[in-house]
Amino acid sequence: MSKVIEEIHAAARQLLEDGKVDVVIGFEKGTLPLKATPCFIRSPQEVEKLIWDETCDNNLANYVRQIKGKKAIVAKGCDTRALVVLMQENQVAREDLYILGVSCNGVINRKKIEAETGEILSAELAEGKISVQGMNGSKEFAFADVKDDTCQSCRYPNPVLEDAHFGDKVETGNQEVPFADVVAMEEKSLLERRAYFQEEMAKCIRCYACRNACPMCYCNECFVDCNSPKWLTGGVDPAENMMFQVGRSLHLAGRCVDCGACVRACPQGVDIRALSRKVTKDCLTMYRHEAGVTLEDPPALNQFSTEDPQGFLVKE
Amino acid sequence: MKISKDKWGQVFDALASDYQMLAPKEDKGEVNFKRVNCFSEVKQGYLNTKLPAKALFFPQHETLFTYQKEGQGITVKNALKVEKTIAFGVRPCDARAFLLLDKVFNNDQYRDPYYCDRRDTTLVIGLACSQVAPTCFCSQMGLSPVSTAGTDLLFIDLGEAYAVEAVTEKGKEFVAKLQGLEELNAEDQVKLETLKNLQTSSSVDISALTEKLDSMFDHPYWDSLHEKCLGCNACTFSCPTCHCFDITEEFRKTEGNRVRSWDSCMAPLFTKHGSGHNPREDKKARWRQRMMHKFNYFVHNNGDIACVGCGRCLKACPVNMDLRQVIDAVNKAELVVK
Amino acid sequence: MVMGEIQESVNLPENQEFQPKIVAFLCNWCSYAGADLAGVSRIQYPATIRTIRIPCSGRINPLYILKAMANGADGVLVSGCHPGDCHYISGNFVARRKFALIKSLLTHVGLEEDRVNFSWVSAAEGGRFAEVVKGVTDRVSALGPNNGVFKVAERRGTDE
């Protein structure tokens, strides 16, 4: 993977020296093992800090709105899909962006590792194998087992939109049943599903890391902070947590690119994607639409057709 | 003195009949303080609880008082309910944080009864750490994995038994009434020594931090520090010394509650005036406020740094903003001579 | 449209059988007029709905439905013009996609199917409106009071 990093360094240095961009948004090594951290490179000398590997698990498209001017961004598949939706919603101009596309074969979910080894002391990453020394003992993991669930079912590992590409493309494994996890949940009984979601939502402490990590959540005043009408109080009543999470998922209907940044940001490990993937699956099955795949296809709820299905109508 | 684990288990179960026993318990993969009825429910061998022990006295969401509207009149009823409690398994960092919070909730003019009544009726039994994580830096914050500050009595895990150290009057009384205590044998002494000089290894240096911050309000370092921060509440909600809260109203038809819930200085609405003016408009001002409050303002007001080095904030941060890095950067920043 | 209005519901006579509280968001041009027609032509239907007039079914924000359930509504009925009759041409087309996703997600998280209902009722279908309300009332009564997924605990939440 280091060849890719050198290419990214060279490209970034070139962009900064030519003044084509003011800042390069990328990842640098974090202070915790197996954790990268976003960084903003503004001078060619700092370019060496940039890294790219399986520990880069944030969605950098989230920063594109807050940074003005011309910017380059190291973007994997789901990041570029997020950029496409942001462009469709006039949040960022295409000419302000220089997309350094990188193919991604999945990011690590640290919670899966820490569930077994306790807090990670140190870890080495070598072709498909991760050997981890943790507080409760050390273990060797196959990368596929600790890959984030999002990436297990990822359909767009290669950038959908880019100005330059680094490293070779990743062929998309053809999953037998798309959205298998959602189908499994659908087959459960109503009470089982209710119990599962109520238990998950009881864990939420309303720190809004999921909302703030999501590139699609950029309202000036989120309905959670609005006090007239006061949709939610400041409490952590499970029903109000459910209203927050369901409300947010519905506001992402047809816009969520399923990058998993929300689940990885959540300190409480709430299974937020169980909600958003159901909405994403519905958009695919009902309207044959996937968010952010092509610039031409506007988000699902920005368009309609006279033959849209009406299964939701009341039985008469 | 020491007490064997199973003897302590029996004492614990006996106490559970007339005390509210709060201890770390694993639930859905997370270890947090919960009400337990017997010692077997208490989690063994954990680094620290996910949410800080401040939740014992300053819960995330609590009703201050309820009121009832009858015609034009209103009756107000205090909603504070306090129970005799024993909190077992409080790590030294969380216990030290209690002493810092005491200064906030019981300041020179006002006493917050919700925090203070619970604090007064609770016996805090600390549990020293037997292992430290690379993210812990309590030794650099003036305490240690085995310090007793903030606890009434401290247990140190010797494997088969707990060494018992009474700290406060309340603790001494409790130990005096405790049966099943034995003397420490030689082997225990050795184990105790090794545990006692357990230290965290981190380069954090706070000796000159407060003075440095005195003249750093307009320093350019703040311009770049905040850039990758998402502005969520994850760090402040997991911090044992964060005490900011919001007071809101819950009201249905004729009955209502005045409620208090955790709030965060990192949230944009924290200081937004009714007129729309916001003294801390952007993340830069909010991150500066977080650092200045914990490492400068709190020291000027209360004489202590409001951080116990538990490391929860850097583990909870979705973008890995590391407080130790920020402290080092502040220490190294050259002052712009005005 | 102050949410608080839902609370000032008509105090129904206390007979033993459960009377559900159903919030009905009726589109001003069709369903509201349909309900009006049902009243004018003296067609009886259960007085369990609390009507909130909305300019178009496209105006429905999913939070209205969630907030109604949170504040104690046992059922929700959203009714608008038939696709193609919309006074604003595409209001109900846009709403149709939203409703499909809302209904699917709410059922997914464990809310009973019959709690949240959507229908197209034109201004001329007074009788059919009464049928729809009867049907919804019967099904919600069968389900019993809503203390399910979205119901905020007693005395909690706010209707400000």
Next chain:
Amino acid sequence: MGQNPYLPITMKVVKNQIETEDRNIKTLVLEFLNKQDEENFKYMPGQFAEISAFGHGEAPFGIATSPTEPGILKFSIAKVGCVSKALHLIEEGATVGVRGPMGNYYPIEQFKGKNVVIIGGGFAFTTLRSLATYMLDEKHRGDYGDITVIYGARNPGLLLYKEELAEWEKNPNINLVTTIDKPVDGWNGRVGFVPAVTEEVVKTSVDTYAVVCGPPAMIKFTLPVLEKLNFPPERIITSLEMRMKCGLGICGRCNIGPKYVCKDGPVFSMAELKELPPEY
């Protein structure tokens, strides 16, 4: 404050009348329900209280009455958000909650034997009214030199406490100067912005304190005028507004540097403010 500083006392709304022409500000007159509450509510001019509009929330308001007016409390409330809107709609006879008195107050002791210039702008005249009324009271008037009040607003309709102002016009013990920003027919008083009027009216800063409250723009232009008259920062007093919730210095939101505006303020001298970071 009783032992639970979060529990409000209940007071009865006696009057809720419109104060300004644009109906944006109403004055709420509250009456203590029993002697004991009034005893516990010892306050001084400059302090504020948290008013609870039950069902909507709580918000801080400066106390407009002076301690020399027993039995009632007066608050002038601008309609800005949920609580203030609810307080605007509240009818006479209803009940509100009051927590306080909170914060510090104008340095009345230091004013003794000195002249006092009170400069107010717009609707920031509540605690200044309290201060002026307190000093004008015959029990206290002798303690102070001459008192000048300069009070400006955009137009005559926006001046608060019009009856008091009329009385003060006739009162020899106080030199009242009211001004409006632009000429309006039917107004024969002074016209001009407060900073300019201050420059005209205030001659010397010898043995004089200046108390300044108003919108940020007014303060920004009035301070240089006072500095030109070489008022030292310790003798320029102002009262600040901040977002507040507990009013007890605990909930952590109203700080400027290490100082909490609700507990260590809201009244600060310019000398104190100069030491604090410019974050207000």
